[in-house]
Amino acid sequence: GQNIDQPTEMTATEGAIVQINCTYQTSGFNGLFWYQQHAGEAPTFLSYNVLDGLEEKGRFSSFLSRSKGYSYLLLKELQMKDSASYLCAVRRTSGTYKYIFGTGTRLKVLA
Amino acid sequence: EPEVTQTPSHQVTQMGQEVILRCVPISNHLYFYWYRQILGQKVEFLVSFYNNEISEKSEIFDDQFSVERPDGSNFTLKIRSTKLEDSAMYFCASLRDPTYNEQFFGPGTRLTVL
Numbered sequence: 001g002q003n004i005d006q007p008t009e010m011t012a013t014e015g016a017i018v019q020i021n022c023t024y025q026t027s028g029f030n031g032l033f034w035y036q037q038h039a040g041e042a043p044t045f046l047s048y049n050v051l052d053g054l055e056e057k058g059r060f061s062s063f064l065s066r067s068k069g070y071s072y073l074l075l076k077e078l079q080m081k082d083s084a085s086y087l088c089a090v091r092r093t094s095g096t097y098k099y100i101f102g103t104g105t106r107l108k109v110l111a
Numbered sequence: 112e113p114e115v116t117q118t119p120s121h122q123v124t125q126m127g128q129e130v131i132l133r134c135v136p137i138s139n140h141l142y143f144y145w146y147r148q149i150l151g152q153k154v155e156f157l158v159s160f161y162n163n164e165i166s167e168k169s170e171i172f173d174d175q176f177s178v179e180r181p182d183g184s185n186f187t188l189k190i191r192s193t194k195l196e197d198s199a200m201y202f203c204a205s206l207r208d209p210t211y212n213e214q215f216f217g218p219g220t221r222l223t224v225l
Contacts, residue, residue: 041219
């Protein structure tokens with residue numbers, strides 16, 4: 001089966017660092033994706049990992065351990081505009097490329 | 112910058128009516144998707160489409176749902192007889208090919224079934 005788990009909600013302070021964890025179980029793993037979603041809007045792509053290790057992209061970094069079925073998204077120098085939901089998604093191959101989303105983590109950034 | 116577009120942005124319909132949600136994916140993309148997101152819940156995969164046919168569909172995508180790519184640019188989702196529980200945001204997304212990582216989402220259509 002497929003299972004993706006993330007914390008439901010997190011709170012952090014402006015300027016701080018926050019780490020959002022994601023664990024997954026799936027067959028045909030073909031990449032781990034992080035998306036940002038503001039309320040009422042579409043998800044927007046943040047990062048992608050297919051090999052183990054850390055990918056850095058400005059204030060955002062994402063880490064993957066395939067053997068542990070684990071990823072995290074690290075957000076540095078938090079800004080108020082980072083208040084949003086962060087969605088972990090696994091892409092798997094089974095004849096096609098299918099994206100399975102976690103429930104998302106709602107991040108509140110406080111002044 | 113190319114983008115995925117969707118129309119309408121909002122659709123209100125009566126239970127039992129048919130609705131067609133429209134999407135224009137990015138022109139050189141090959142893989143197309145429909146997702147549903149009920150308010151406060153996760154993004155759920157409905158169907159993927161490649162090479163002019165459905166490549167995979169979820170258990171949600173029952174006989175009431177169908178997809179078409181009628182003219183090489185539009186990609187439509189039809190719900191034949193809407194139910195109250197079909198009320199949700201429907202997102203279309205496209206992917207150029209798997210060597211490109213980013214799946215681009217349209218802005219969504221908010222469907223309300225009364």
